[in-house]
Amino acid sequence: MIGNLDLMTLQQIWWIICSVVGALFLFLTFVQGGQTLLWQVAGDEVERSLVINSLGRKWELTFTTLVLFGGALFAAFPKFYATSFGGAYWVWMLILFTFIVQAVSYEYRTKPGNLLGEKVYELFLFINGSVGILLIGAAVGTFFTGSNFTLNSLNQVVWTNALRGVEAAFSFFNLALGLFLVLNARTLGAMYLVNNIDFSEAPNLETRLRKACLQNFLYSLPFLLYVLVALLVIDGYGFDENGIVSMVSYKYMGNLLAMPVVLGMLLVGLILVIMGVLRTGLATSTKGIWFGGLGTVFVGLAIFFTAGFNNTAFYPSKVDLQSSLTIYNASSSHFTLTAMTYVAFMIPGVLAYVVYVWSQMDSKKIGMNDINDEKAY
């Protein structure tokens, strides 16, 4: 059945799958956002433990989604994987380091004899939530602003900037996208914590979290507006029927207009995020995370779809347009995409048990009993 689909359709399906995983990752960065809020919203040790233990039950999902995103790109678009990871070496290495230190921090932070002390592990969590997400944002930004690479006839990458990817963070667009993601993660983090913690013995924490949600959203607005406006007016990297890449004026605005569903996703996503913020920041609802989360997923999908569809080079080269990567020239073979699509049929099952376990574990909010539990972080 799947094997009968043409290569182009499979490539599009896999761009959609990778986009879904990427968008889910953006939603799950509420963990990272919550980590950066720790010192701001938690007034004492009890509140800090409530925050850490709430986030600590979810960090693996974010981590795993990032790993899956990398794995899916490797499998479906190996030329992108080789070009970006091998070329933009330092940006990925730095992202990697921030995630390594995150993974151990939850488990080690409060354990007796933890060598570095609680504060250092909390600093690791902050670095992961801020620097890590900022750099991921900058890396995603290069989907629109381009990167400094060329590919030879054997598809070997040569990076033309000595900073090997870190230069992405010096583009205002990329930086703005990165900062927006950091602030959005903080907004989501506050929403999630409001939803997940039993505040009966820490009422001030709830107040501070709701305030943080509103504040971070407001701080994110200038960056969001800059990204959106820039996206509408900048030239983009398009390609013709022969695969020849050229600069196209208002390319991304053109993409959004040519794909009204994507434009709709972007708008609905933004509205949902705003609804989540309003319900959390200005009302007493604890359900804001579901609006904010779904909204973030929609916005993420719109970003990835705008970058990859409508004859657009999703990983453009600034220095050699014809080295730019499209979902059609960077993908795996028909056979591999077919085989992986069969495997992808299992994703709904995976999502189902993730949702079930999440609902089981969160049916009771995190409270004092949990932080006094012997397994507590």
Add this chain to the structure above:
Amino acid sequence: MSEIDLGMVNWARAQFILTVMYHWIFVPLTLGLSFLCAFFETIYVKSGKEEWKILTKFWMTLFGINFAIGVATGIIMEFQFGTNWSNYSWMVGDIFGAPLAIEGILAFFLEATFFAVMFFGWNRTSKGFHLFSTWMVAIGSNLSALWILVANAWMQRPVGMAFNPESARFEMQNFWEILFSPVAIAKFTHTTSSSFVVGSLFVITVSSYYLLKGRHVGMAKKSIIVASVFGLLASLFTAFTGDESAFANGTYQPMKLAAYEGLYEGSRGADIVALGVLTSGKRLGDGQKPFAFEVSLPKGLSILAKRELNGFVPGIKDLVYGNEAEGIEPAAAKIKRGKAAIADLAAIKAADKAGNMEAKAAALERFKVNQDYLGFGYLDSPEELVPPVASSYYSFHGMVYLGSFFILLLMLYLYFSYKENLEDKTWLLVLGFFSFFLALVASELGWVVAEVGRQPWAIQNLMPVKVATTNIAKSNVIATFSIFFLLFAVLLIAEVKIMLKQIKTGPEGV
């Protein structure tokens, strides 16, 4: 070739060795201990006895500490394929990426999702669902091992694919052939079963410490019985799968087998070295005897590698310089054919660019004749085919000796547990106390045998390591190597300190 910075290749190689060997300190323990936690909890749920719950939670705590760092180091592996080995990533992404993606979808989410229930669900979910979650973590952990080992096995024995000269990469042709390759089966079963031994010996080590100290005696004895049964079954199976792995090496990677047996001259009905010391400084063709001292078992290697009493087992010399009588082509001829394949590949590209379809078709025909030798074309000399013999030989034999020792040790633990006088056997408890550390050594040696033994290949016969790397300055890799080294050292010290503290505290602390 002149564009390749061999200094960078060696640093990238060193970084990969550092990462994998560090990762491999934690992973076998995770694979083994996850099942032991599942066994312990199953006994608790079946018996309803609180002491088994306390015991389960204690081992789970140690599992969790280890698991976190295993996960953290795992992500490095995935990204390092891209950052340090980007040529490799592109060339084999079509094949290697698929198992990694499947690993992410099928295994990682199983682990990650149910891990939270395993640790925090004791009072939030039913007993049955909690037990189910513990089993899911164990199965998920081992499933992830399956996919990464399938990918690794493909590098050792590339099957189910074809080289596409148009895209200059290897493309998948048959998923099932890759998944069920004999090398993949041998690799998965041997690696996971040996990891079960590592997990079991960890329990034995900690429990022996308690018995020697006279603390938590009841818990220690219960743990030892479960771990000994599991460990013994696993170690016997490891011996069997090890034999299968050696047979697979004999069939598909004869140079690796020759290296870890120190076999320079091949022969029919070859003996196996049971005990031996290699001649120091021995080089291929220098006329020195391979062994300064050796005790061999007649026909042993022939049976191991060929399943025949008088099968021909090629030595390093045969594989490098050829053996006409046995139909083995000299490496020099393969290198020549490989260079022709590379030249034809370039000709295909050039003709394609010039739009000369006739020339392209001709170059393609020529390429097909020699494409199986593609990797040889990147070698500078036939001698480059010889992997480090001493490290392969001592690693293999060290692994086998330790594996045999574990079988004996676990039998003794079971016997004295049955006799109910284990705590009186101080000498055995001391041996048991050290067994986990020896198991880690054996496990790392196994990795050396598998990976160092296949050098210089990243993909057997098709891609040498030196062309698999990223085009990047050596200084970058040295910098990241140094950061990794420092980070790993700090995290390892932290893990060991936390583990020791938790063990010292005992089950009361969980």
